[in-house]
Amino acid sequence: MDLTPDEVIYFSYDFLVLNATILYTWIVMAFLVVSSWLITRKVSVGAEITQRQAILEVIVETIQRQVRELTQQDPSPYLPLIGTLFLYISIANLLVVLPGFQSPTASLSTTAALATWVFVSVPAYAIAKRGIVAYLKDYAEPTIIMLPLRLLSEISRTISLAIRLFGNMVSNRLIGAIFLLVIPLIIPAVLNMIGLIVGQIQAYIFAILATVYIASATRS
Amino acid sequence: MQFDWFTYLAQLVNFGILILLLRRFLYGPIVSAMSQRQDRISQEFQEAEEKRQQAQTEEEHYREQRTQFEREREGMLEKARREAREHREELEQEAREQVQEQQQQWRQELERDRERFLHNLQRHAGQQTLRIARSALEDLADEDLEQRIIHKFIQEIDSLTEDERNEIADKLQKSDEPPHVYSVFELDEEQRRELSDHIRDTLLRNGRQSIEFARAPELVCGLELRVDGRRVGWNIYNYMDSLQDRISQALEDTEVGDEAVGKESP
DSSP states (O other), rough: OOOSGGEEEEEEETEEEEEEEHHHHHHHHHHHHHHHHHHHHTTOOOOOOOOOHHHHHHHHHHHHHHHHHHSOOOOOTTTTHHHHHHHHHHHHGGGGGTTTTOOOGHHHEEEEEEEEEHHHHHHHHHHHHHHHHHHGGGOOSSSHHHHHHHHHHHHHHHHHHHHHHHHHHHHHHHHHHHHHOOSSSSSSHHHHHOOOOOOOHHHHHHHHHHHHHHHHHOOO | OOHHHHHHHHHHHHHHHHHHHHIIIHHHHHHHHHHHHHHHHHHHHHHHHHHHHHHHHHHHHHHHHHHHHHHHHHHHHHHHHHHHHHHHHHHHHHHHHHHHHHHHHHHHHHHHHHHHEEEEHHHHHHHHHHHHHHHHHHHOHHHHHHHHHHHHHHHHHSSSSSSHHHHHHHHHOOOOOOOOOEEOOOHHHHHHHHHHHHHHHHHSTTTTTTOEEEOOOOGEEEEEEEETEOOOETTHHHHHHHHHHHHHHHHHHHHHHHHHHHHHHO
């Protein structure tokens, strides 16, 4: 079996490759965008709202609240990044219930790309909020000796973000595959359920950690 | 385990696109809808608060107005009561005055009635007395009575004081008309001469003046010399006057007694 959906290649031309990771990412994207569009094209600002809109509002409101609690700031600038991280990972991990669906989060390329987004966004937000000088000064606090350590921690936490998600999702697949070989009845289904929960927890952890990084960087 | 750089870059781009798309189709509309709803709700709350305050102001206004109305009503009632009381007192006073006036009228009427009655009584008594006296005198009338009357008349003239005689004499002298002697009965020649002589002797200063004789049935019984409003003589009226006085006195006494009785009983 394939450990990562990167290896499942449907189409390739020169260096262009269409593998399972990209394909299923598109599916998740399409699912998110189309369902959002369907609901929000008839958005109601009154007291009477549809059930679907209420669900979306609850989700958005919850993300906003979490971000606000962690950053102690207005969540609106961070909402697109944090919300999309959570929704993308969450839906990608949820859709594995569909037969044949391979979660793109089980690919190190995907998790690295997500971690890269966080890695780039944190200083971007910090500079936008506090200015480049104040942000850079932070690396030399309390002394200049801390600079290498701080740089190291920036890189290592980004790598850990990517590896944590990837590892969890791969281990799920791996454990599921092993149990499928040993005890093919009942236990794999239970493990799959646990895998769903783990997927949601990982989505939450990824988003929360990103928020924490942003919060610590944007707070003076 | 492999790391595919192309997939990595593709995923970077994919995620960026997803962020943009979700911002366009999810966060934007939902957040704006929520904030608009919040604005609307807070606006409605504000409006409700304004309306509540307005209602409160109006309520206070109406309450104040009502209090004022009640005060005014109380004042008007009090005024009406006072006016009614005053009116009642006025009416009572008027009624009292009317009653008094009526009493006064009754009293006056009573007085008039009494006077009328007295007058009538007097007249009747007089007439009656006259009738009796007349019939009595007619029955009794003879020359002897006439002679006595003449003598009485002469006595009356004689009993006049000196001043009275002078006064009568002055009047007779000034008067153009001759003195008249009135009598009920017809005087004969001798009697006339006797009377004339006596009057001439006592009252007249120039003895040649003649004396006229006339009859006067109202005298009933008697003789009278009339000189310019002054009367001298004797007749039965004198007695009737005193009778009338006595009757009046008797009536008044009775009335006083009645009033005393009326005061005792409520």
